[in-house]
Amino acid sequence: MSNMQSVHAASLRQSAHISYLHIKEVDDASLHRRQFYPTKGINAMTLRTKIIAMFTFVVALLLSLNNVLLYSFTPTSSGAGVPYGWTLLLLIPTLLLGYWFVEYLLRPVRSLLNQYDEEINHKNKQIDYYANHDFLTGLPNRILFKEQCRDALQRAKPSNQPAAILFLDLDRFKIVNDMFGHSTGDDLLRAVSKRLQQHTRFGDTVSRIEGDEFALLLDNADGDEAARVAQLLLDELSKPFVLEGNEFYVTPSIGISLFPNDALDEETLVKHADTAMYQAKELGRNHFRFYTKDMNEQMAKRARLEKGLRKALDRDELTVHYQPQIDLSTGEITGMEALLRWHHPELGVVSPADFVPLAEENGMIIPIGEWVLRRACVQNKAWLDAGLPPMRMAVNLSARQFQQNNLVEVVKQVLKDTDLPPSYLDLEITESVAMFNESYVIAKLHDLKNLGIKISIDDFGTGYSSLSYLKKFPIDALKIDRSFVAEVMNDTDDAEIIATIISMARNLKVSVIAEGVENEDQLTYLRNQKCTEAQGYLFSKPMDALELQSLLVRI
Known part of the structure; x- marks a missing residue:
C-alpha cells in the first residue's frame, strides 16, 4: 500500500472512530437523562443525538470524499493517477452508504413530525369541544345551546311546530359551596346534570349555562308537555343527592318560555325563560312558572x-x-x-x-x-x-x-x-x-x-x-x-x-x-x-x- 493509500485509510478510520465516539458519548448522556426525565413517544434527547450524529457523519463523509478525490487525481510514482472507473467504484458505495445512513437518521424526525401533527389535530379538536361544552359536566354550554336553539327554531318555523325552553336554577346552591367547599359543589353539579339527562325526553338538549343555572330545549313540546317535563324535574331533583356518604337536598326553580307564542328567536326565548325562573323563585322556590308579558314589569x-x-x-x-x-x-x-x-x-x-x-x-x-x-x-x-x-x-x-x-x-x-x-x-x-x-x-x-x-x-x-x-x-x-x-x-x-x-x-x-x-x-x-x-x-x-x-x- 502506498503512502497516499495509507493516509486515506487512516483518515477514514479516524473519521469513523470520531463519529462512533461522538455518537456513543451523546447516547450515553441521553440514556442518563432519560432515566431521570422520562418522556412519552419519541425521546427528544435521542432525536438530538441522531441529528448530531448525522451532522458528524456528513462531515466525516465529506472528508472521506475529499480524500478519495484527492487520491484519485494525485499522480502515483508511475506518473499517472488512478483511472476514473476506480474513482467511481470508490465514490458510489460511499454515497449510497451515506444516503442510507442519513435516511435512517431522518426516520425519527418524520415520525416526530407525524406525531406532532396528530397531537395538534387532537388539541384542536379538544379546543373546539371545550369551546362549546362545559368543562365540569360535559354538557353543551351557553354558546352551543343557543346555536342548537337557533337550528331547532329554523326547523320548526316552516310548520310552526311548537318548542319550549326551560331555564333552571338550583335553590340555595351557594350554601353547598360555602359550607362544604367548591369541590363538593362541583360534585353536586355533576350529579344534577346526570339526573337531568336521565329524566328528559330522548332528543331534548340539556345544557349548563353557568354556575348553578341549566337550560333545556324541548323540541315539539307545547305548554302541557313543557309543564309535564318541568314537574318531573321538580320531583326528581327534590330527591336527596348522596355524596361521600352525606345527603344533600336541593330544589330547582324553573322558568318556561314557548315558541312561537312568547318569541320567535332564541335570544328572546332564553331571556323570557330566565325572567319566568325568577318569578318561580318568588313563589317560594321548587316551582315552575310560564313566562307572561307582565313579568317584564315585575322584573323592573x-x-x-x-x-x-x-x-x-x-x-x-x-x-x-x-x-x-x-x-x-x-x-x-x-x-x-x-x-x-x-x-x-x-x-x-x-x-x-x-x-x-x-x-x-x-x-x-x-x-x-x-x-x-x-x-x-x-x-x-x-x-x-x-x-x-x-x-x-x-x-x-x-x-x-x-x-x-x-x-x-x-x-x-x-x-x-x-x-x-x-x-x-x-x-x-x-x-x-x-x-x-x-x-x-x-x-x-x-x-x-x-x-x-x-x-x-x-x-x-x-x-x-x-x-x-x-x-x-x-x-x-x-x-x-x-x-x-x-x-x-x-x-x-x-x-x-x-x-x-x-x-x-x-x-x-x-x-x-x-x-x-x-x-x-x-x-x-x-x-x-x-x-x-x-x-x-x-x-x-x-x-x-x-x-x-x-x-x-x-x-
Missing part, C-alpha cells in the same frame, strides 16, 4: 327593590314587628315572633315575600338578619327590665345565615351585648334547611343549644322529614306551616297532615305551634288535636314594639 320592580334594599339599613327603613304566640291550654302569651318589615320611601310597605328572597340571593340577608336578631334581643330585654312577664323571642334564621361559619359566635356575642338570658331566645330554621345536610346541621344545632337557647323547626310539613330523621335533632318545637292551617276545615289531607305533625311532636316530646290561625273553627280543630300553641290574626296581628307593650301591660 325587582331591580328597583334590590337597589333600594342595599340602602334600607343605612336609611333606617327597616323595622321589627312582633306577633304573640298563645298557649292553647291557658290562653296566655308565652312567646312572640319577630317579623321584619320594610317601609320603602316610594313603594310604601314592602311584603317580606317580595324582598326576603331577594336579600338571600344578593347576600344582604346576613347583615339584615343580624340586625333583626340584635333588635329583637334588645327589645325582649327591655320588656323584662320593665317588669313584663318573661317570654320567648322567636327569630327566623335564613338558609344563608345558618350556613355562616361564625353563626354561633354571632349569637353568643348578641346575647352578651344585650344581656338577654339565652332561654328567652328561640331561633327558627325552616324544615328545608334542617334537612340540607344531616351531620352538619346536627353539629351546628348542638353548638347553638349549648348556648342555652331554644330551637324550632319552621314551616314544618312542607318538606320530607320523618320521625326517625327528626329524633336526631336537638329541637324544642315544630311549627305547622300556615298553608295547612288555612284549609284544615275544607281539605281532609291538610287535616290529616296536621294531626300527624302533632302526633310526631308528642312522640318527640316537643311543643307544636300552629301558624296562621284566623278563625274559631281552626282553633277548635287544633285544640281537639292537642296542639300546644298557636299564632295568627285570630289572636293578634303583628304589631310594633309600642303596640305590643301596651297589649302586654293591659293583660
Whole structure:
C-alpha cells in the first residue's frame, strides 16, 4: 500500500472512530437523562443525538470524499493517477452508504413530525369541544345551546311546530359551596346534570349555562308537555343527592318560555325563560312558572327593590314587628315572633315575600338578619327590665345565615351585648334547611343549644322529614306551616297532615305551634288535636314594639 493509500485509510478510520465516539458519548448522556426525565413517544434527547450524529457523519463523509478525490487525481510514482472507473467504484458505495445512513437518521424526525401533527389535530379538536361544552359536566354550554336553539327554531318555523325552553336554577346552591367547599359543589353539579339527562325526553338538549343555572330545549313540546317535563324535574331533583356518604337536598326553580307564542328567536326565548325562573323563585322556590308579558314589569320592580334594599339599613327603613304566640291550654302569651318589615320611601310597605328572597340571593340577608336578631334581643330585654312577664323571642334564621361559619359566635356575642338570658331566645330554621345536610346541621344545632337557647323547626310539613330523621335533632318545637292551617276545615289531607305533625311532636316530646290561625273553627280543630300553641290574626296581628307593650301591660 502506498503512502497516499495509507493516509486515506487512516483518515477514514479516524473519521469513523470520531463519529462512533461522538455518537456513543451523546447516547450515553441521553440514556442518563432519560432515566431521570422520562418522556412519552419519541425521546427528544435521542432525536438530538441522531441529528448530531448525522451532522458528524456528513462531515466525516465529506472528508472521506475529499480524500478519495484527492487520491484519485494525485499522480502515483508511475506518473499517472488512478483511472476514473476506480474513482467511481470508490465514490458510489460511499454515497449510497451515506444516503442510507442519513435516511435512517431522518426516520425519527418524520415520525416526530407525524406525531406532532396528530397531537395538534387532537388539541384542536379538544379546543373546539371545550369551546362549546362545559368543562365540569360535559354538557353543551351557553354558546352551543343557543346555536342548537337557533337550528331547532329554523326547523320548526316552516310548520310552526311548537318548542319550549326551560331555564333552571338550583335553590340555595351557594350554601353547598360555602359550607362544604367548591369541590363538593362541583360534585353536586355533576350529579344534577346526570339526573337531568336521565329524566328528559330522548332528543331534548340539556345544557349548563353557568354556575348553578341549566337550560333545556324541548323540541315539539307545547305548554302541557313543557309543564309535564318541568314537574318531573321538580320531583326528581327534590330527591336527596348522596355524596361521600352525606345527603344533600336541593330544589330547582324553573322558568318556561314557548315558541312561537312568547318569541320567535332564541335570544328572546332564553331571556323570557330566565325572567319566568325568577318569578318561580318568588313563589317560594321548587316551582315552575310560564313566562307572561307582565313579568317584564315585575322584573323592573325587582331591580328597583334590590337597589333600594342595599340602602334600607343605612336609611333606617327597616323595622321589627312582633306577633304573640298563645298557649292553647291557658290562653296566655308565652312567646312572640319577630317579623321584619320594610317601609320603602316610594313603594310604601314592602311584603317580606317580595324582598326576603331577594336579600338571600344578593347576600344582604346576613347583615339584615343580624340586625333583626340584635333588635329583637334588645327589645325582649327591655320588656323584662320593665317588669313584663318573661317570654320567648322567636327569630327566623335564613338558609344563608345558618350556613355562616361564625353563626354561633354571632349569637353568643348578641346575647352578651344585650344581656338577654339565652332561654328567652328561640331561633327558627325552616324544615328545608334542617334537612340540607344531616351531620352538619346536627353539629351546628348542638353548638347553638349549648348556648342555652331554644330551637324550632319552621314551616314544618312542607318538606320530607320523618320521625326517625327528626329524633336526631336537638329541637324544642315544630311549627305547622300556615298553608295547612288555612284549609284544615275544607281539605281532609291538610287535616290529616296536621294531626300527624302533632302526633310526631308528642312522640318527640316537643311543643307544636300552629301558624296562621284566623278563625274559631281552626282553633277548635287544633285544640281537639292537642296542639300546644298557636299564632295568627285570630289572636293578634303583628304589631310594633309600642303596640305590643301596651297589649302586654293591659293583660
